[in-house]
Amino acid sequence: MAKKSAHVEKPKPYTGSTFKVSIKRQASPDAPAHTEEFTLPYRSGLNITSVLVDIAANPINATGATTTAIAYDSNCLEEICGSCAMLINGKARMACSALVDALLHENGKGEITLAPLSKFPVVRDLAVDRSVLFENLKAVKAWVPIDGTYDLGAGPKQFPQIQEERYPLSNCISCTICMEVCPQFNDSTNFVGAATIAQARLFNLDPSGAVLKEDRLRALAGDGGVQECGYAQNCVQACPKQLPLTEAISDMGRDVAIQQVKDFFTR
Structure with a gap:
C-alpha cells in the first residue's frame, strides 16, 4: 500500500x-x-x-x-x-x-x-562578502582539471550508481547558508564549511576530477579541514537544496584518514 x-x-x-x-x-x-x-x-x-x-x-x-x-x-x-x-x-x-x-x-x-x-x-x-567560500573552494581544487583549445573527445564513462551519488552534490548553489548556521564556522576554527567539503567529494567522485583527489584530501586534513566538523547537522537541515552534506562530510572524513595513513607510510 x-x-x-x-x-x-x-x-x-x-x-x-x-x-x-x-x-x-x-x-x-x-x-x-x-x-x-x-x-x-x-x-x-x-x-x-x-x-x-x-x-x-x-x-x-x-x-x-x-x-x-x-x-x-x-x-x-x-x-x-x-x-x-x-x-x-x-x-x-x-x-x-x-x-x-x-x-x-x-x-x-x-x-x-x-x-x-x-x-x-x-x-x-x-x-x-562571501568570497571566503570561493577561497576555500580554490584551496581544495574544486574543479575538473581538464581544458584545451581543441576537442578532447568523450570523457570517461561513469557508473550510474556514481552518477546518482554525485548529482545531489552538484546542486550546490554556493548560498553559504550551511556556513551561516554552522557553529564550527568561525574565526577560531577556520573551518572551511560543509559546502567546500561536499564539492571536494563531488570532484573526487568524477573520473577526470579524481586526478587531484589526493591534493584535495591533503588540503582537508590541514587547518580548518574536515576534522573541525562537530556534526551539529545544522547544515543539512538548513540547506535550501537538501544536499546530503553530513553524508559527504562523513565520507570525506574517512577518505582523509585513509590518505593520512598512506602518506605516513610512503614518506
Whole structure:
C-alpha cells in the first residue's frame, strides 16, 4: 500500500491591509548598524525580493522620511544562483523563495525582520562578502582539471550508481547558508564549511576530477579541514537544496584518514 504523505498546513491568508518590514542597515563596512522600518501595502504572492523591489520603487520609511533603497544581492529569482541568502525572521533563507504570506503567518505579528548573514563581512545593508567560500573552494581544487583549445573527445564513462551519488552534490548553489548556521564556522576554527567539503567529494567522485583527489584530501586534513566538523547537522537541515552534506562530510572524513595513513607510510 502506498504511504500517505504528511499533511502540510497551508498558511492562513493575512488579513491586514499593510505589513511592516524591519531591516538591519549599514551604509558601509565601517559604518554603525541601525534598524529601519517600512510599512508596505499587503498583496498576496509576494516574496522577500519583491518586497525589496517595492521599497526601491518608493523608498519612504515608516516615519514618512525619504531614505535610500536597500542594498542586497539577487540574480536568478528562482533559488539557483544562491546570491540572495539573508536572515529572514532570524533564520538563514533565500529571499527569492521566502514567501511573505508564510512569513507573516509564522510570527503572527504582521512584521518581517531582515538582516544580513552574520558570519560574513557586511558590504552594505543586506549584501555581504562571501568570497571566503570561493577561497576555500580554490584551496581544495574544486574543479575538473581538464581544458584545451581543441576537442578532447568523450570523457570517461561513469557508473550510474556514481552518477546518482554525485548529482545531489552538484546542486550546490554556493548560498553559504550551511556556513551561516554552522557553529564550527568561525574565526577560531577556520573551518572551511560543509559546502567546500561536499564539492571536494563531488570532484573526487568524477573520473577526470579524481586526478587531484589526493591534493584535495591533503588540503582537508590541514587547518580548518574536515576534522573541525562537530556534526551539529545544522547544515543539512538548513540547506535550501537538501544536499546530503553530513553524508559527504562523513565520507570525506574517512577518505582523509585513509590518505593520512598512506602518506605516513610512503614518506
